[in-house]
Amino acid sequence: MVDLSVDIAGLTLKNPVMPASGTFSEELAEVFDIECLGAHVTKTITRGFRDGNPTPRVCEVGGSMLNSIGIPSKGVAAFLEKVVPFYRDYETPLVVSISGNTADEFAALCAEVSVEGVAAIEVNISCPNIEEDGKAFAIRPSSTYEVMRKLRRATRLPLWAKLTPNTGETPEVARAAEEGGADALVVANTLLAMAIDIRTRRPKLGNLMGGLSGPSLKPIALRMAYQCAKATGIPVIGCGGIATAEDVVEFLIAGATAVQVGTATFINPTAMLTIIADLERYLEREGIASVRDLIGTVIDGEQKAGVVFMEAAP
């Protein structure tokens, strides 16, 4: 019997596989028993009501997808009244994903969702910050640090900072999040991208640009997970294109402690179940007693820190 459990800043997960925010909701419980997951991560909410972006909100691009949903939200009151109670029937830890337009609004929401039944808060600092010309908090180390400081003061629950690949300063942003009070890093959100229909010459997304996710994002997210694990002392949760148990093993070896599965669930709603079962079989086959024995075991030799922290191609 192999041990799949991992520890994320004091929170024990029965296995390292959980859904990525925005690709999971109560509806998945109609397909399988979601109690088998390492954690439940809800779709990002904002304090107030948001309609979201114009359609089309999704398109596919060469074996991956672009989306621009725009964080539609029913607001915090509806979330606390309807969504949080649903998950109280489960023992699986509930991780609530939140976002805000300003650091203060973000922190206020952070306090409001710090309620019974919530095990951790994932702060989506990859969303646009209207005080910084719409640039996401996690694009710059300074805005990352400032928002994390305010979020840290707003709650005693573990804070997971969700980083963006749309930065040229991944290790610096990761360290800023850690210094600002993050207990873990979720690495990473989608990569800003675009697709155009050459017949109509119109962008394929109603919002013109959107986030790339799926298998083509995986090498980028893996590189970032590796950099963040090297740059900080807090757990990294890998996220980006993970679709198989082999993908999970690769992220763990790179330094991630757990992973989030997103777009793969859209292709196969039971993907996470398959991944958990296959991960267990992999450990048995390889004679590895605990999934924790894989974390950060990448053989990267005597590479200089300068290479590890590189942002451009060599």
Place this chain on the structure above:
Amino acid sequence: MLTQNPPMASGRPQPTVFERDLAVRANQPVNGEYMRLVVEAPPEMLARCRAGQFFHLLCPSAGTDQPYLRRPMSIYGFYPQEGTLHFLYKVAGAGTRALFHLAPGDRLNVLGPLGRGFHIAEDWQRLVLLARGVGLATLAPLALEAHRLGRHLTAICSARRPDLLMSVDYFRHLGADVITVTDAEGTSDVAHLESLLEGLIAGAGVDAFYTCGSNRLLALLQRMGKRHGIPGQIALEQQMACGLGMCHCCVRPFRKDGATVQLRVCREGPVFDMQEAMPW
């Protein structure tokens, strides 16, 4: 890939949506444009199917076509006694081109049944469906349901040419009165349809309208519904990712209580109240 949903822990509801690899029984043309795909489906899946619902199909790769996301497709027919599920499609893009290459015995991964189907209220005795092209596929199981409930159905089937009319024999077989209109014969224009519908209303009467897929037909039926106080339903489409309601990709605007709201086609639909639907 799992081909069975695992059992739920005790005390939790059993799965209501199934992800399954199903065997293809047939995949043949029904006319010059449309194909019918028949797959073998298990009883628990067929038992939950309702007219107007859809399945989310994982179209296989075929040559250079490598569809990534699933493709939503309305149920054309479901037959628990035969153990089959039918879809009607027109080859249009990478997903449907891939479906075209499926042969008997091949496997197709399906997710469903999904969404909310058509509603036939207790006191709706005389139903009228009006649709065109592949929209007639979505409305085909409604005819089956109307037949099962012993309601009278008039099916107005529209197409570009008489040889492209679909489901006509199927509707007749289920006891429906069928009226065909085509562009080629100059009978499919709104003015003619309006006089046809006025005739039905003035005759034996109409209790509910059903339609699918066309802005022009929606506008006509909304106008006639308001004029005569006749309720109706419409099945709508939208690009989807998850099909379950998680991603919020497939929203469309609706008028509800004087405001415009965004509803998910996969979850709150694909069948909606006709007067709440907005032209696109």
